[in-house]
Amino acid sequence: MIHDEYTESTPGDEQLIAGAVARASEKMSTRSKREIRRRLMAAAGGTPFRVQRLVFTRAAAAFTVTATLLGGVSAAAAASLPGDLLYSLKRGAEDVAVAMLPDGAAEQDFLFALAARRGDEMNRLLSRGASSAEVDGAIDAFKRAVSCAYGTDGVQADLGDATAAQTRFVDRIRTMAATVQASYEAAVREQQSPAGSSGSGSSGVPSSNQPSATPSIPGSGGSGSSTGSSPSESAQPGSGGSSGGPGIDSGSGSGDSSDSGAPQGSRETTGGLKEVRKP
Amino acid sequence: MSDRHIEKLIARASQGDAAAFGRVYDLYVDRVFAFARSRVRTIQDAEDLTEVAFTKAWQAIGSYDDRGLPFTAWLFRIARNAVIDSHRKSERQPETVDISAAAALQDSLRVEDEVIMRLDSEHVRAALRELTEEQASVIIMRFMWDMSLKDVADALGKTEGAVKAMQHRAVRSLATLLGKEADEDDS
Numbered sequence: 001m002i003h004d005e006y007t008e009s010t011p012g013d014e015q016l017i018a019g020a021v022a023r024a025s026e027k028m029s030t031r032s033k034r035e036i037r038r039r040l041m042a043a044a045g046g047t048p049f050r051v052q053r054l055v056f057t058r059a060a061a062a063f064t065v066t067a068t069l070l071g072g073v074s075a076a077a078a079a080s081l082p083g084d085l086l087y088s089l090k091r092g093a094e095d096v097a098v099a100m101l102p103d104g105a106a107e108q109d110f111l112f113a114l115a116a117r118r119g120d121e122m123n124r125l126l127s128r129g130a131s132s133a134e135v136d137g138a139i140d141a142f143k144r145a146v147s148c149a150y151g152t153d154g155v156q157a158d159l160g161d162a163t164a165a166q167t168r169f170v171d172r173i174r175t176m177a178a179t180v181q182a183s184y185e186a187a188v189r190e191q192q193s194p195a196g197s198s199g200s201g202s203s204g205v206p207s208s209n210q211p212s213a214t215p216s217i218p219g220s221g222g223s224g225s226s227t228g229s230s231p232s233e234s235a236q237p238g239s240g241g242s243s244g245g246p247g248i249d250s251g252s253g254s255g256d257s258s259d260s261g262a263p264q265g266s267r268e269t270t271g272g273l274k275e276v277r278k279p
Numbered sequence: 280m281s282d283r284h285i286e287k288l289i290a291r292a293s294q295g296d297a298a299a300f301g302r303v304y305d306l307y308v309d310r311v312f313a314f315a316r317s318r319v320r321t322i323q324d325a326e327d328l329t330e331v332a333f334t335k336a337w338q339a340i341g342s343y344d345d346r347g348l349p350f351t352a353w354l355f356r357i358a359r360n361a362v363i364d365s366h367r368k369s370e371r372q373p374e375t376v377d378i379s380a381a382a383a384l385q386d387s388l389r390v391e392d393e394v395i396m397r398l399d400s401e402h403v404r405a406a407l408r409e410l411t412e413e414q415a416s417v418i419i420m421r422f423m424w425d426m427s428l429k430d431v432a433d434a435l436g437k438t439e440g441a442v443k444a445m446q447h448r449a450v451r452s453l454a455t456l457l458g459k460e461a462d463e464d465d466s
Binding site: 014016017018023024037040045 | 297298300301304305308309312313316317322325326329330333334337400401402403404407418419421422423446450453454457
């Protein structure tokens with residue numbers, strides 16, 4: 001055994017040793033690798049694994065939570081909207097379900113379903129004439145849910161391996177974004193016209209402090225990043241040229257940073273209506 | 280494969296996904312085997328140690344937390360412990376060089392080249408075995424596993440400065456040992 005006396009090595013020594021060690025680095029034969037792998041996998045699959053049991057337990061609990069949500073008193077919670085008494089119960093149950101679902105397609109499907117649910121809530125809030133703060137919150141929640149669904153498993157722009165359920169949800173989310181866009185544009189046109197100058201919000205759209213931006217959808221238009229095209233462009237090709245409508249913005253807020261106090265991508269105008277920057 | 284992809288595989292494996300662990304095994308088996316091979320004399324022993332290390336890794340990966348040790352450092356610790364346990368249990372065996380694979384080659388010139396290469400490699404491995412356990416670990420992690428000083432420090436539970444000094448000593452010792460062997464071969 002070599003004594004551990006301190007002697008300084010030179011970079012040349014290190015290079016030589018690194019080369020020698022690398023050359024001495026032997027690889028296992030392919031056959032042995034395969035054999036060991038086979039035995040490892042057999043042991044992993046055949047032996048009850050602590051975490052696997054935990055995942056199973058979580059999946060079972062998630063099923064229970066989902067089932068609870070679908071029946072009895074929880075039906076009211078499931079139908080609730082932001083601001084409703086039972087809404088926090090609904091969101092809490094969703095969080096528990098997400099935490100308990102095992103990674104993989106089931107979780108991904110559920111996240112897309114949640115994004116679609118947030119979109120439904122957004123539209124229902126708009127149609128019942130909710131306050132701008134509520135709609136703002138719903139839009140933020142929708143954006144977060146969409147980002148979360150896309151970001152979970154590297155789906156991103158490549159939806160080649162998405163399940164059929166995910167693809168359906170993606171289409172639904174895009175339609176929702178387009179619907180919201182159209183609703184806002186209609187409301188803005190109404191308020192900008194002389195007849196609609198009262199700003200009463202009779203169309204069911206908040207008359208003041210309009211939400212600054214509707215969600216961007218990663219994957220639509222190719223990137224989902226702040227530089228990507230908006231979902232409105234892909235979901236509603238004809239809407240891009242209208243002025244004054246609520247832009248579906250990626251949330252970067254660039255260009256309007258001088259408007260302190262106003263939400264990103266928007267600017268207060270007279271009559272309490274925001275002039276929202278188009279993407 | 281990107282780091283992010285590897286991180287995901289590790290995360291899935293830690294959730295009990297055996298298939299993901301299989302992919303992790305594919306990615307790291309050569310490194311673990313190379314380390315084991317540098318610490319024991321026969322290929323069979325190194326293969327056995329590799330299997331033991333991955334079995335232990337599978338049993339422990341459920342509690343692996345990527346906010347603690349980097350995965351390579353974590354895996355190296357397991358492999359190192361497997362080697363240390365093995366050394367504790369077994370007696371020293373006569374030194375052998377496995378050249379059976381080389382003998383199976385058809386071309387005699389290639390057989391000779393292969394035997395020379397294997398003997399050279401065995402010289403290096405024999406020299407590595409002469410180092411202290413920690414020195415050898417530093418050399419393997421730095422030059423075979425290509426780990427950073429910080430990750431090596433994490434794996435050994437030492438400071439980066441201590442690892443750097445240890446690396447200097449190990450390189451110097453290894454150079455001396457290999458020089459001695461070269462001199463013996465020439466004489």
